[in-house]
Amino acid sequence: MIEEILIEYLSKNVGVPVYLEEKNLDEYLLVGKTGSSRENYIYSCIVFVQSYAKTNYAAALLNEKVKKAMDEIVSLDCISSSKLNSDYNFTDTTKEKYRYQAVYDLVFYL
Secondary structure, eight states: OHHHHHHHHHHHHHOSOEESSOOSOSSEEEEEEEEEEEETTEEEEEEEEEEEESSHHHHHHHHHHHHHHHHTGGGSTTEEEEEEEEEEEOOBTTTTBEEEEEEEEEEEOO
């Protein structure tokens, strides 16, 4: 499952906790998959990584660390392509939580 790969990889390479669901922490990453396809054992998917932090600036800095790590995720044998689709300020104004979101297109093998 690509989410397991992302959790393990980002935990090691960004240095903050990574989850599949929202937590009540000051700083963490939330990962998810918005869609996927498969052809001849080659998978492609769109994933998001949300960077949560106490301030908007800290969330932006964390997002930059995420982008650096995601650009280097192709060092894993199972990931053949990682392309930044978009990243942006995604602050949750109703909960007053600062966050950025980076969206990536991945190609991988399992």
